[in-house]
Amino acid sequence: MHIPDGFLSAPVWAALDVAAVPAVGILARRTHASIDDRRIPLLGVLGAFVFAAQMINFPVAAGTSSHLVGGTLLAIALGPSSAAIVMVAIIAIQAFVFQDGGILALGANVFNMAIAGVFAGYLPYRLWGAKHRLLAIFAGATLSIALSAALALSELLISGVAISRSLLLLSIAIFGASAIIEGAITAAVVRAIDRLRPDWIRAPRASRSSTIFAFAALALLIVAIVIASTHPDGIENLLAVAPAQSSWMKKAAAGFFGIALAFVVCFGTAKVLARRRSA
Amino acid sequence: MDARIKLVALVVSLIAISITSSNLAFAVYSAMLVVLAAGTRISLGKLLGKAWAMLAFLLALALVVFLSGEPARAIIFLERSTLSAIAAMLFIAATPVNDLIRALDWFRVPNPLLLTIQFLYRYLFVISNQARQMRFAAASRGGFRFRSAAGAIAVLFMRSWQRADGIYSAMLARGFTGKFLQ
Numbered sequence: 001m002h003i004p005d006g007f008l009s010a011p012v013w014a015a016l017d018v019a020a021v022p023a024v025g026i027l028a029r030r031t032h033a034s035i036d037d038r039r040i041p042l043l044g045v046l047g048a049f050v051f052a053a054q055m056i057n058f059p060v061a062a063g064t065s066s067h068l069v070g071g072t073l074l075a076i077a078l079g080p081s082s083a084a085i086v087m088v089a090i091i092a093i094q095a096f097v098f099q100d101g102g103i104l105a106l107g108a109n110v111f112n113m114a115i116a117g118v119f120a121g122y123l124p125y126r127l128w129g130a131k132h133r134l135l136a137i138f139a140g141a142t143l144s145i146a147l148s149a150a151l152a153l154s155e156l157l158i159s160g161v162a163i164s165r166s167l168l169l170l171s172i173a174i175f176g177a178s179a180i181i182e183g184a185i186t187a188a189v190v191r192a193i194d195r196l197r198p199d200w201i202r203a204p205r206a207s208r209s210s211t212i213f214a215f216a217a218l219a220l221l222i223v224a225i226v227i228a229s230t231h232p233d234g235i236e237n238l239l240a241v242a243p244a245q246s247s248w249m250k251k252a253a254a255g256f257f258g259i260a261l262a263f264v265v266c267f268g269t270a271k272v273l274a275r276r277r278s279a
Numbered sequence: 280m281d282a283r284i285k286l287v288a289l290v291v292s293l294i295a296i297s298i299t300s301s302n303l304a305f306a307v308y309s310a311m312l313v314v315l316a317a318g319t320r321i322s323l324g325k326l327l328g329k330a331w332a333m334l335a336f337l338l339a340l341a342l343v344v345f346l347s348g349e350p351a352r353a354i355i356f357l358e359r360s361t362l363s364a365i366a367a368m369l370f371i372a373a374t375p376v377n378d379l380i381r382a383l384d385w386f387r388v389p390n391p392l393l394l395t396i397q398f399l400y401r402y403l404f405v406i407s408n409q410a411r412q413m414r415f416a417a418a419s420r421g422g423f424r425f426r427s428a429a430g431a432i433a434v435l436f437m438r439s440w441q442r443a444d445g446i447y448s449a450m451l452a453r454g455f456t457g458k459f460l461q
């Protein structure tokens with residue numbers, strides 16, 4: 001699900017890179033403000049833990065196996081902002097050191113997995129974590145993977161990566177299954193940690209800005225689903241309205257969507273800043 | 280060479296690759312990469328051999344486009360993504376990770392993120408070894424089941440947490456002041 005370089009069109013990766021810079025800046029500031037010094041090594045070491053945990057295979061149906069992705073587990077353990085920073089670090093190392101995911105596509109991957117994925121994963125826990133802990137964690141991890149995948153898929157579709165209807169349905173089915181598996185794995189791991197040390201996890205904290213971030217992520221999920229489900233008809237209809245159906249128009253449409261995405265991110269971050277100032 | 284220059288050169292060449300769709304230009308880029316590899320005495324064959332899984336993934340993604348009835352586009356995607364990946368591989372093969380981190384610091388990447396990247400990279404191999412041992416131990420008992428895998432990850436998580444506490448004490452004992460790049 002790490003998008004490699006070469007598939008996203010220039011307007012899409014550029015818009016997401018530009019949007020990711022201030023978003024990561026704000027997350028870093030929030031991380032700096034929210035953690036004490038004792039936690040500085042913790043973020044990196046837990047990032048290494050997420051890497052290493054991928055070596056442990058969970059047997060799923062029919063001889064296949066899967067592994068933990070970890071965004072939601074990190075969000076529960078560290079809070080969403082710090083977890084997002086850890087995910088950004090993971091994505092950066094995977095892109096630079098292991099060529100898993102592109103470098104120009106860093107903005108897209110950060111946005112899909114570290115920002116949208118982590119905050120969507122945290123949302124159900126924040127809302128219902130106190131009462132229905134494991135259920136909320138299961139729902140969060142499922143939502144997290146579903147959202148990341150939907151965003152990645154729509155970014156590829158907008159970039160002109162043609163995917164036929166049957167292959168699209170197949171990939172949606174695969175992503176749906178992996179989302180549910182991540183939910184089950186995360187819930188099982190949290191239950192196992194609870195048994196080892198019942199006092200480890202912090203209770204969901206009432207931070208309004210996190211909730212806003214999470215709702216923005218959820219709104220994006222809906223946007224992404226709409227785009228993915230109407231493609232290719234949706235975008236082609238959009239272009240059919242325009243007089244000339246050239247590749248220039250397609251690029252412009254993609255650029256427009258990128259700007260809209262960037263706007264949503266900037267709007268969300270501005271809201272957060274306003275809240276922090278007034279608080 | 281300065282990692283900052285290499286990083287800028289990498290990004291410029293990735294941008295060039297991403298907006299190219301002529302086969303002639305791709306051939307020129309490939310030749311440039313081969314010359315670059317020869318100049319840095321890095322064996323492209325060895326690099327590609329190590330990266331076969333990633334190249335297979337690019338091929339699969341291009342195949343999806345191919346099967347969806349856009350063969351010409353699929354080939355362009357494959358050319359772009361393979362060249363980008365090779366450029367990135369050459370960059371990291373020629374740049375020590377510490378130099379890369381110093382360059383990222385110069386480009387104003389926020390300090391909390393850089394610290395996280397540094398700790399992540401330092402402990403990646405330590406904790407991966409731990410996970411590998413657990414996997415080996417489980418394999419000799421007949422492999423993981425769903426529950427036992429969750430248990431193993433929980434143990435790995437708690438050990439990592441304790442390790443981080445220990446690291447912090449060790450850092451304080453050595454006079455840590457908040458940043459370790461100098």
